[in-house]
Amino acid sequence: MIKPVRIAAISFDHGHQYSYLRAMLSIPDLELVAISEPNHEQRVRAEAMLDEFGVRDSVRVFSNHEELISCDDVDAVSICSANVMHHDLVMLAADAGKHVLCEKPLATSLSDATAMVQKCAESGVTLATAYPVRHAPQVWDVRARLARGELGKVHSMSMTNVLGARPRGWFIDPAKSGGGAIRDHIVHATDLMRWFSGSEVQQVYCEADTLMRDIPVEDTGLLIEVFASGAIGTCDPSWNRPTTWRKWGDVTGRIMCDHGVLEFDITDHAIQITSSDVTRPHAEVSFAASMNEALLRDFAVAVFEGREPCATGKDGWAGVASTEAAYLSAKTQMFVDVPSYPDA
Numbered sequence: 001m002i003k004p005v006r007i008a009a010i011s012f013d014h015g016h017q018y019s020y021l022r023a024m025l026s027i028p029d030l031e032l033v034a035i036s037e038p039n040h041e042q043r044v045r046a047e048a049m050l051d052e053f054g055v056r057d058s059v060r061v062f063s064n065h066e067e068l069i070s071c072d073d074v075d076a077v078s079i080c081s082a083n084v085m086h087h088d089l090v091m092l093a094a095d096a097g098k099h100v101l102c103e104k105p106l107a108t109s110l111s112d113a114t115a116m117v118q119k120c121a122e123s124g125v126t127l128a129t130a131y132p133v134r135h136a137p138q139v140w141d142v143r144a145r146l147a148r149g150e151l152g153k154v155h156s157m158s159m160t161n162v163l164g165a166r167p168r169g170w171f172i173d174p175a176k177s178g179g180g181a182i183r184d185h186i187v188h189a190t191d192l193m194r195w196f197s198g199s200e201v202q203q204v205y206c207e208a209d210t211l212m213r214d215i216p217v218e219d220t221g222l223l224i225e226v227f228a229s230g231a232i233g234t235c236d237p238s239w240n241r242p243t244t245w246r247k248w249g250d251v252t253g254r255i256m257c258d259h260g261v262l263e264f265d266i267t268d269h270a271i272q273i274t275s276s277d278v279t280r281p282h283a284e285v286s287f288a289a290s291m292n293e294a295l296l297r298d299f300a301v302a303v304f305e306g307r308e309p310c311a312t313g314k315d316g317w318a319g320v321a322s323t324e325a326a327y328l329s330a331k332t333q334m335f336v337d338v339p340s341y342p343d344a
Contacts, residue, residue: 004029005303007076009078011079011081014103022049025053027300035059065081076100082177083178087112090119094116097125100127101128102313104188105184105323106319110320126302126308126309134191136266138270157196161185164242164245183217189233191319193225201338203226206326220238221237221326221330252264259276261273325338
């Protein structure tokens with residue numbers, strides 16, 4: 001058993017932090033020592049979770065992020081602020097020698113993302129991007145089959161990461177979010193396609209608009225991504241499903257290979273493999289709790305062992321690169337080249 005990593009939760013602006021907090025309190029490899037949240041209502045909600053787990057007296061609660069970051073007994077932090085704050089908080093944490101798990105998207109500009117990755121490397125701290133979907137059992141199963149070459153080479157991929165719930169608050173404030181559905185959801189789908197194909201995105205074409213609601217950011221979009229391997233991917237990151245939809249959102253994928261198709265839906269717990277000679281459903285598996293726990297457990301072990309996490313800062317950088325290219329494509333109505341990481 002590893003020595004527990006002393007972790008703190010910084011900001012509950014993004015609701016994912018509540019799920020991560022529950023995971024932190026459930027994993028022996030992590031010791032939650034502090035949380036910080038300036039917003040009273042969000043702080044009270046987090047404190048209620050501490051009460052639920054019976055740890056309210058042992059976890060310090062701050063209303064100031066910088067004060068928490070300065071604590072000597074914090075090894076690592078999980079940052080779930082509004083998107084535009086990621087850069088400043090990660091830089092402060094790295095300066096203080098804290099390992100960082102940063103909510104997606106890593107940043108709202110490529111220059112910020114580059115600075116964050118480089119700062120953490122220079123400071124000798126781990127920078128992990130919170131891509132919990134990588135840790136869904138369905139996704140692991142699909143990736144393992146692709147790695148074994150069960151169905152041959154990947155030729156095309158089609159992903160959705162859509163929303164039925166209505167985004168509100170800072171999510172629809174471009175000054176805080178950096179954009180709408182494109183900024184919010186491209187990163188998951190693009191990350192999975194990179195992971196499945198083992199290849200980087202070279203070009204992006206994007207259509208994006210605000211079609212469903214009177215909000216100042218886009219709620220609808222479609223992308224085509226061309227990969228270095230020659231594979232082609234499509235992505236629907238829209239926030240355009242009705243509020244009466246049967247689920248809050250989804251992450252689905254269809255991967256076309258030489259000898260068949262792999263399909264998955266993490267919200268329906270489903271995997272289906274269709275080969276040239278057999279069609280059979282894979283056993284359903286539960287993912288909802290284990291996905292976030294697996295993300296936090298991987299981060300803890302990466303910090304303890306000094307290895308890279310499953311999704312690194314550079315993986316987060318790649319998501320930002322595709323997003324920036326998508327916005328430029330939507331503006332110019334042209335395919336846009338996606339840059340490679342500067343040290344590549």
